[in-house]
Amino acid sequence: MKTLTLGTTGLTVSELCLGTMTWGTQNSEAEGHAQADLALEHGVTFWDTAEMYPVNPVRAETAGRTEAIIGTWLASRGGRDRIQLATKVAGKGPILRPGEVTTGATMRAAVEASLRRLQTDYIDLYQLHWPNRGSYHFRQMWTYRPPRIDRAVETANMTDILTTAQALVAEGKVRAIGLSNESVWGAARWLHLAETLGLPRMASVQNEYSLLCRQFDTDWAELSVVEDMPLLAFSPLATGLLSGKYAGDVIPEGSRRSLNPDLGGRINAQVFPAVAAYLGVAARHGLDPCQMAIAFCRTRPFTTTPIIGATTLEQLRTNIGAAGVTLSSEVLKDIAETHRAHPAPY
Template identity: 80%
Template sequence: MQTLRLGKTGLTVSELCLGTMTWGSQNTEAEGHAQADAAVDRGITFWDTAEMYPTNPVKAETVGGTEAIIGTWLASRGGRERLQIATKITGKGAIVRPGQPITGATMRAAVEGSLRRLQTDYIDLYQLHWPNRGSYHFRQMWTYAPTGTDKATETAHMVEVLTTAQALVAEGKVRAIGLSNESVWGAARWLHLAETLGLPAMGTVQNEYSLLCRQFDTDWAEFSVAEDMPLLAFSPLACGLLSGKYAGGVVPEGTRRSFTPDLGGRMTARVLPAVAACLDVAARHGLDPCQMAIAFCRSRPFTTIPIIGATTLAQLEVNMGAAGLVLGAEVLADIAQTHRACPAPY
């Protein structure tokens, strides 16, 4: 398993990140622990979670459950220093602190809660799950209209969060901070304020990215390279679509689609033909489709770390097999042709 420098954060992480959001819903604690064991055995030491997890669906009674499962794994296995753990504060509009935006106070409270559940003294990467002002992610791009948030208000919020982050870093509770579901303007503003005021800089961004969702490929790609801000790519398999398991409209029992039929707006009239085209590329080149999709993320000209998740150990083993896989020029050319023919299927 290759390791990578995580931008300017000072962290070194595995080239694949273990996603954990099914632990506590689709996966039991024992299954989560088994996945954690398998990941460590294969050298995946970078793990991603969030205070609102597990998902599918998010429920008030399960909020924090995934972090708690990681915490019991750490308590039983030890070796916290082996891992780089990333988690997130939710923000307004969710079951966690409903209606409350991210502030310095809510950030500190959220960090303390995550530390308790994770049974650790520090968080390696602490991320803002959603911008207070909203975003165009999760299919919101189709109706996106910037709200014209007052710049002074937004600046004051950002300075408050960065100042709190500075204190949390000084206390040893957080090592680095990052963004999620953010825009280029937002990321640029965060970095400008950090540089101007001598505050901690946002080091990463976690946005959706896959063969089927490539919003990152233009302005964000340029920004990522210029500012050395790696992409933590969530849903690199497009919620399992790119595995082919939903081909023909099949919905296997226990899969994400059995809990969320529209896969968060990903099930459109154009998506299955796009999936079929990707599966055809993999078949022509003798590649496992999941491994091809994950390796594609790693092939990009901007630093990308795919977040791989699974509901079974067998699925996780397949996904981990993408480590070190380098796609040849012919494969990448076929992927490019497919993307031109089937752009933005959802």
């Protein structure tokens, strides 16, 4: 497993990141521990979670359970320095702190709670799960209207969060901070404030990215490269669509779609022809479709770390195998042609 430096942080992380959001719902504690063992055995040392996990569904009574499973793994296995842990503060939403925006105070409280559940004394990368002002991610782009924000209020809030982050870094509780589900304007504003005020810099952004979801390829790509802000790509398999397991509009028992039938708005008339086209590319070149999709993310001109998740060890083993896959120029040409034919399936 190759490693890379996470932006300007100095942190060395594996080229693939282990996603854990199914631990505590679709996966038991024992299954989560088994996935953690397998990942570490294959050099996947960068793991991502969040205070609101597990998902499918997100519930107040289960929030924090995924972090707790990682915590019991750490307690039983030891060796905290073998992995790099990323987690997130939930932000405004219906489950945790309903209606409350993220502030320095809520972030500090969330960090302290995550540290307890994770049974560790530091978090390598602490991310803001959602911008306070809203987002166009998760299919919200179809009805998106830019918010009319009060710049002074927004600046004060961002400064408060960065100031708290500076204190948490000084205390050794957080090593770096990052963004999630953010826009180019938001990221640029965070970077500007950090630079002008001498506060911690947002190191990375965790946004959706896959063969079926390529919003990152234009303005975001430019900012990512120029500012050395790598992408942590969530859903590189488009919630399993690119595996082909839902081809023919089937819903396998125990799958994510059995719990979330439209896969968060991803199921529509356009998606299955696009999936079929990418499955065809993989078949023509003798590639596993999951490994092709994950490996594609690593070919981008901006630094990308795909977040791989699974509900079975077999799935996880296949996904980890993408690290050893190099896509030929012929494969990339076919992918480019398919993208032109199916530019925005959902």
